[in-house]
Amino acid sequence: xxxxxITLFPEMFEGVLGNSxxxxxxxxxxxxxxxINLRDFGLGPRKQVDDTPYGGGDGMLLKPEPLVAAIxxxxxxxxxxxxxxxxxxxxxxxxxxxxxIAADGNGIIVICPRYEGYDERVAxxxxxxxxxxxxxxxxxxxxxxxxxxxxxxxxxGVLGGESSTEIESFQxxxxxxxxxxxxxxxxxxxxxxxxxxxxxxxxxxxKWRNINSKKAN
Numbered sequence: 001x002x003x004x005x006i007t008l009f010p011e012m013f014e015g016v017l018g019n020s021x022x023x024x025x026x027x028x029x030x031x032x033x034x035x036i037n038l039r040d041f042g043l044g045p046r047k048q049v050d051d052t053p054y055g056g057g058d059g060m061l062l063k064p065e066p067l068v069a070a071i072x073x074x075x076x077x078x079x080x081x082x083x084x085x086x087x088x089x090x091x092x093x094x095x096x097x098x099x100x101i102a103a104d105g106n107g108i109i110v111i112c113p114r115y116e117g118y119d120e121r122v123a124x125x126x127x128x129x130x131x132x133x134x135x136x137x138x139x140x141x142x143x144x145x146x147x148x149x150x151x152x153x154x155x156x157g158v159l160g161g162e163s164s165t166e167i168e169s170f171q172x173x174x175x176x177x178x179x180x181x182x183x184x185x186x187x188x189x190x191x192x193x194x195x196x197x198x199x200x201x202x203x204x205x206x207k208w209r210n211i212n213s214k215k216a217n
Contacts, residue, residue, distance in 0.1 A: 059116030086143030090129030
């Protein structure tokens with residue numbers, strides 16, 4: 001899967017994409033990451049990418065010209081790629097969205113907004129707008145990392161085990177939270193692993209897991 005990231009701060013991704021499963025996906029040729037620096041499309045001698053909003057208000061907005069130029073370059077690189085924009089105006093991002101993107105097979109282009117947002121006309125070049133939560137961040141880089149991580153881990157060959165992603169929290173957007181899990185030692189600071197998990201009785205273990213799965217608030 002080709003993953004192109006449009007950002008003013010590509011260096012923010014180095015630690016995330018260069019470690020753990022995201023690095024493994026790249027090393028195995030399952031995912032390919034590349035960056036398009038929005039500043040390269042800035043206007044004038046100062047490479048301006050933002051301006052004040054019409055109607056007044058604090059802060060600056062990303063201008064449409066640099067953003068659209070960056071998107072169009074990304075589409076030239078991968079014409080079938082879909083464009084995603086993290087924004088509070090988008091639909092709430094869920095596990096089903098990650099599964100759909102991973103299964104789609106096409107590349108993805110992720111835009112990282114900055115400042116107070118972006119010129120709304122940019123949305124014409126976007127396939128899907130997502131919100132990752134009801135809180136405010138300083139830019140779109142962290143939401144982009146979340147989207148990329150949630151998708152790449154679902155690509156075949158990344159996690160390894162065939163059922164690694166089948167039994168997880170939020171698997172079907174039903175807000176189920178995965179059951180508690182334990183490993184060695186059997187006793188730690190006076191706290192013991194539930195006896196049923198040591199029994200080897202698979203039916204009872206499955207029953208215990210079902211009972212101890214929770215619903216998210």
